[in-house]
Each structure stands twice: as structure tokens, then as C-alpha cells.
Amino acid sequence: MSFSIAELFAQHSTDKFDLHEQHLNNQMVRMLKTIGYDRHYKRAVGQYLYDQEGTEYLDLLSGFGVFAIGRNHPTVISALTETLTLELPNLVQMDVSILSGLLAKEILKTTPDNLDKMFFCNSGTESVEAAIKFARYTTKREKIVFCEHGYHGLTMGALSLNGEEIFREGFGPLLPACSAVPFNDLEALEKALSNKDVAAFVVEPIQGKGVNLPDDNYLPEVERLCKKYGTLFVADEVQTGLGRTGAFWAIDHWNVKPDMICMAKALSGGFVPVGAVAMTHKIMDSVFNRMDRAIVHGSTFSKNNMAMAAGLATLRVMEDEKLVENSMKVGTDIIDSLNAMTGKYEFLKEARGKGMMIAIEFQSPKSLKLKAAWAMLEAANKGLFCQMVTIPLFKEHHILTQVAGHGMNVVKLLPPLNLTQKDRDTIVTSFDKAIADTHQIPGSIWDLGKNLAGHALKGKKGN
Numbered sequence: 001m002s003f004s005i006a007e008l009f010a011q012h013s014t015d016k017f018d019l020h021e022q023h024l025n026n027q028m029v030r031m032l033k034t035i036g037y038d039r040h041y042k043r044a045v046g047q048y049l050y051d052q053e054g055t056e057y058l059d060l061l062s063g064f065g066v067f068a069i070g071r072n073h074p075t076v077i078s079a080l081t082e083t084l085t086l087e088l089p090n091l092v093q094m095d096v097s098i099l100s101g102l103l104a105k106e107i108l109k110t111t112p113d114n115l116d117k118m119f120f121c122n123s124g125t126e127s128v129e130a131a132i133k134f135a136r137y138t139t140k141r142e143k144i145v146f147c148e149h150g151y152h153g154l155t156m157g158a159l160s161l162n163g164e165e166i167f168r169e170g171f172g173p174l175l176p177a178c179s180a181v182p183f184n185d186l187e188a189l190e191k192a193l194s195n196k197d198v199a200a201f202v203v204e205p206i207q208g209k210g211v212n213l214p215d216d217n218y219l220p221e222v223e224r225l226c227k228k229y230g231t232l233f234v235a236d237e238v239q240t241g242l243g244r245t246g247a248f249w250a251i252d253h254w255n256v257k258p259d260m261i262c263m264a265k266a267l268s269g270g271f272v273p274v275g276a277v278a279m280t281h282k283i284m285d286s287v288f289n290r291m292d293r294a295i296v297h298g299s300t301f302s303k304n305n306m307a308m309a310a311g312l313a314t315l316r317v318m319e320d321e322k323l324v325e326n327s328m329k330v331g332t333d334i335i336d337s338l339n340a341m342t343g344k345y346e347f348l349k350e351a352r353g354k355g356m357m358i359a360i361e362f363q364s365p366k367s368l369k370l371k372a373a374w375a376m377l378e379a380a381n382k383g384l385f386c387q388m389v390t391i392p393l394f395k396e397h398h399i400l401t402q403v404a405g406h407g408m409n410v411v412k413l414l415p416p417l418n419l420t421q422k423d424r425d426t427i428v429t430s431f432d433k434a435i436a437d438t439h440q441i442p443g444s445i446w447d448l449g450k451n452l453a454g455h456a457l458k459g460k461k462g463n
Contacts (some may be wrong), residue, residue, distance in 0.1 A: 013052065014040055032133035035391055035452075047416040047423060049400070057398045058423060060415040065239050069317045070264035070416040076269040079313035083305050090305045099308035106315050107267075107278060110248045112257040117284035119277045120302040124238030125153025125265035127275040128202065131260050132157050132175075133297055134199035134279065135232045138286040142176070143198040145231075147183040149405075151208050152236055152262075161202055164209060167404050183207055184214050186221050193229040200260075201233040205250035208239045209405035211352060211359030211412060219254040232259040232283070236277070239357070243318055243417050246328025246355025253354065259283060269314040274307040292347040323417040327355040328421045334358060337428045343433050347372055347385070349409075358413040359404055360431070362386060369441050373449070382407040382451035388449050389434050397430035 012019070017038060020029045039057075043050040047070055049057040062068060069076070071241045089095070104118035119134075121127055132144060146152065146161040153159065153165060160175035162168055181188040183203075192198065201222065206213055226233040235258040238249035242263070247253050249261065260283065264275035288294055301307070319322060335358055338351035346365035353359055362385055364374050377384040386403045389411055393399045404412035415423075437445045 004295070013042070016040070020157065029112055035387065044071040046073075048420060053454065055398060057394075057400055057423075058402045058415075058426060060413045060427070061400055061402055062414055062416045063265075063270065065244060065265045065414045066268060067270040068242055068417050069269060069314055069321070069323060070418050071270055073269060073313075073317055075317050075320075076271060076310055076313040079269060079309045080306060080413070083309040088305050091301070091303070097303050097305065097308065099305050099312065100303035103308045103311045103315075106312060107263075107276065110315075111261060111278045112251070114257045114259075114280055115261065115278040116281050117279050119279065119284070119297075120307075121275040121277070121299045122273045122302055122307075123275045124236075124262065125155045125158040125275075126299060126302075127238065127262035127264055127277050128158040128161065128236060129155060130277050130297065131200065131202065131234045131262055132161075132378055134260070134277070134283050134287050138283050139199040139230065139232060141197055141199035144175070144178045145189070145192045145198050145201045146178065146180055147203055147207065148180045149207055149209055149212065150180075150202075150204055150236075151185060152202060152204075153238075164406065183212055183220050186218065186225070190225050190229075193225055193231050196229050198231045200227065200234045201226055202234040202236055204236045204240060205254070206240050206245060206354060206357060206359075210408055210410050211346040211357055211404060213352060213354070214254075218255045219251065223256045223258070226259075234258060234260045234262065237264045237342060238262055238264045239414070242314075243324035243327050244355055244357050244414070245353075246324065246331055248324055250354070266313050267314060268307070272304070272307040272310045274302075274311050311448065318417075321418065324343045326419070327417040329425075330421070330424050331356040331358060333424055334427055337424075338431060341435065345439060347374070347438055353413075356413070356415050356417055356419070360389075360411045360413070362389070362409040362411075369437065373441055373446060377449055377453055383409050384452055385409050385438075386411050387452050388438055388445055389431075391448060392434045392437060392445065393430055397434065398427075399427065399430050419447065 017029050023136050040052045042052050047059055049059050049379060097336040100120060108116060119130055121130055136142060144161060146163060148163045152161045157175055159168060159171060160178040163180055179192065181192050205219060223233055235251050237249055251258060259280055261278040268274050279437065286369060335351045335353055338360055342348050346367060347362045349361040349363035351358060351360050365371055374385060383403060386409055390401045390403060393401055401413060403409050404410035
């Protein structure tokens with residue numbers, strides 16, 4: 001009997017919500033149906049998704065940055081197909097692989113010159129777990145410092161460095177000796193490091209939740225302070241890396257040299273999970289310091305041939321298509337064009353970001369009628385206003401976006417890096433229309449707002 005994924009997909013193309021309600025996270029299905037995101041997607045190419053009716057959607061989330069080169073890129077598909085048909089030895093125990101060595105070599109060409117060793121794993125959170133372990137072993141210190149509102153993953157070690165309480169709540173006790181300092185606060189950081197007992201400071205160069213940018217002197221001073229107090233500087237570039245911010249690594253904007261870089265997401269090409277940590281020779285040699293410690297930390301599937309081939313092909317696509325440069329050019333244009341609207345829309349505070357890591361933040365207006373409407377939404381659930389932008393963007397303009405984080409009035413864009421000028425025009429025009437509609441009171445968009453507020457208040461009563 002033949003087995004066909006295509007046949008399974010065709011047979012169950014409209015069953016996915018029922019399947020998830022029965023066997024997976026039914027709250028996810030409930031949420032999608034409530035806000036009208038319950039679409040049946042049939043195909044995906046580049047920056048676009050297509051539903052069963054053939055409607056095209058511009059995906060400005062790219063799987064939270066996974067599809068930096070776009071979905072189903074033919075170069076990566078070709079590399080994976082070739083890898084499958086070559087009958088290569090894969091995950092041979094008591095051996096090392098060619099493709100992992102080649103991928104390590106290619107990645108290290110892009111990193112600061114103090115980093116010359118790689119460790120591979122399966123995801124961003126695994127890369128953070130590895131960085132915690134390596135930092136503790138190398139420094140013989142226990143403490144880890146991270147930033148408030150930071151995000152580093154959801155496994156127990158990475159979760160211990162998560163600055164958002166909603167992710168931590170109910171999962172404790174977490175790792176001991178982990179403490180937070182405010183992002184962009186050098187005085188607080190120095191105070192935390194000054195006892196010379198901190199193994200590592202783990203920080204996103206640009207915070208993903210809210211797209212919070214550092215002051216220009218922040219990361220250079222972080223590097224200096226870490227060296228001064230013997231703390232390892234770990235840059236979490238799981239989201240910001242591989243061209244997302246218009247530089248290959250976000251740290252490149254500030255010319256700093258961390259001791260470790262955590263990476264994942266875009267390195268996969270959108271096909272096979274792959275994460276990694278780039279590090280100094282000293283850290284690698286400290287952890288793997290004897291032959292009997294050669295396997296003291298690892299991950300079963302981490303260096304599998306498919307993941308390594310996907311990584312190699314992704315790097316080639318980024319270079320050939322000049323996606324880093326395109327990220328900076330088109331992303332900057334989008335940010336500037338959205339900021340040009342602040343003068344005519346009271347709700348619009350600013351657009352910010354670097355490259356194609358973009359936040360659009362909204363604020364309480366000055367006009368009494370608008371201010372009262374804003375207050376109604378905020379009383380129901382902080383950050384609810386953004387749904388009045390993202391839902392119309394999706395339903396009317398077929399653009400997929402999301403709120404940047406819990407309790408934030410910020411819409412976040414993490415589009416594929418291959419956006420065209422046409423895509424840029426669509427984004428700017430659609431945001432202009434969606435934001436303009438929020439200033440019409442009464443209006444259909446505020447009927448949606450009242451409906452959302454009602455759902456939010458019911459949810460609070462249910463808890």
C-alpha cells in the first residue's frame with residue numbers, strides 16, 4: 001500500500017481545526033476563531049500564503065522569523081532533495097560529519113573574529129541552554145543575569161532567563177541564581193556584575209518583545225563591563241541574526257564582540273530545525289577539556305545531514321540574493337514611511353526597528369472622544385487596541401501581523417527579507433487605511449473594539 005502525504009493533505013484539508021480541538025491545544029483554535037484568523041491555507045511561496053480560494057496573503061511574521069529567505073525556497077528544496085537521495089551516512093555514532101564541519105566553517109566567516117568554534121543543537125532555546133551550561137563551566141560561577149522583558153525560550157533553563165512573567169507563571173521553581181536587570185541600564189548591569197560572581201550576561205541586541213532598541217553606547221559598554229568583571233557576554237541572536245536587522249548579526253551595528261552568539265530560526269531555511277552557538281576557543285576548550293568529556297554535552301539530532309544541508313543552502317541564498325542588504329533598504333523605507341504618518345494620526349506613536357525587525361507603537365490620544373474609546377479598551381485588556389489594527393489588516397488587506405507581546409500596544413513585523421517594492425507599497429497603504437479607520441468614532445472598527453472588549457472581560461470573569 002502506497003503512502004502519500006499529498007493524499008492525506010487533500011483528504012483532511014478542512015479538518016485541521018477539528019483535529020487540534022480533539023488532540024492538541026484547543027485554546028489555540030478558540031483564539032484563532034475568535035479573532036477571525038481561521039483560514040485554510042493550501043500553498044506558500046516566498047512571502048505569500050494562499051488559502052483554498054486562492055486568496056493571497058502577505059506574511060509579515062514569517063513563522064516568527066524562521067522564513068527569512070521566504071517559504072519553500074527552491075534552492076533549499078533542491079539541497080534537501082539531493083541530501084535525501086545520496087544515501088549519505090547520517091548521525092553515525094563514534095564519528096563526525098562533513099556537512100556540520102562545512103556549516104560551522106561558513107557561519108564563522110560571518111561572526112566577529114574572536115569566535116572560532118561552533119556547537120550545534122536543534123532550536124533557539126537549546127542554544128540558550130547550551131550557553132548557560134558552557135558559561136557556568138567555563139567561569140566556575142553560578143549566576144546568570146538577563147534583561148527584563150527579554151525572551152530566550154521556554155525550556156526550564158531558558159525560561160529562567162525569560163523576562164516576561166506570563167511565560168514563567170506556574171512553572172517554578174526555575175533555575176536558581178538567575179536575576180534580571182532593566183534593558184539599556186548600564187548602572188544596574190554594573191551593580192549586578194560588580195561582585196565578580198556572574199557567569200554570563202545573556203541579552204538580545206534588540207529585544208524581540210516590543211522591538212526595544214538599545215542606546216548606541218549600551219552594547220559596547222556591556223562588552224567592557226563583562227570583561228572588567230570576568231563575565232561572559234552572550235548575545236542571543238536567535239531572532240535578530242542572519243540579516244533580520246539589516247546586518248548579518250545585530251551586534252554588527254555596534255561593532256561588539258560577544259563571547260557567544262546564540263542562533264536558530266532563519267538558519268533552518270524554514271524546513272529542518274537547527275540551532276547553534278558560536279563561541280571562543282577558550283569556552284569550547286574549557287567545556288570539552290579532556291577526551292573523556294568529548295560527549296559531556298550534545299544533542300542527538302543536532303548535526304543531522306538535513307539540518308546542516310538546510311543551513312548551508314540558506315547561507316548561499318542569503319548571499320546570492322543579497323537579502324541582508326534588501327532587509328536594510330526595504331525595512332528602513334517601511335519604518336520611515338510609517339513614521340511619516342504620525343502627524344496625522346493621534347493613535348500612532350512611532351515606528352521603530354532596524355532592517356526588517358519593525359515595531360509600530362500606538363498611544364493614548366489627546367482628543368476627548370478618542371481618549372475615551374482608548375480608555376475603554378485599556379480597561380478591558382491592556383494592548384487590545386492593536387487588535388483593531390491587526391484584524392482589519394488580515395481580513396480586509398490580507399496582511400498577517402501580530403501584537404508584539406502581552407500588554408503592549410505594539411504591532412510587530414518580522415517579514416521575509418525578500419520583500420519587494422510592491423510589498424512595501426502594500427504594507428504602507430494598508431497600515432494607512434487601517435489606522436485611519438480607528439480614528440472614525442462611531443464606526444465599524446469600534447464595533448469590533450467593543451466586541452473584543454466584551455470577550456476580554458468575559459475571560460477575566462472566567463478566571
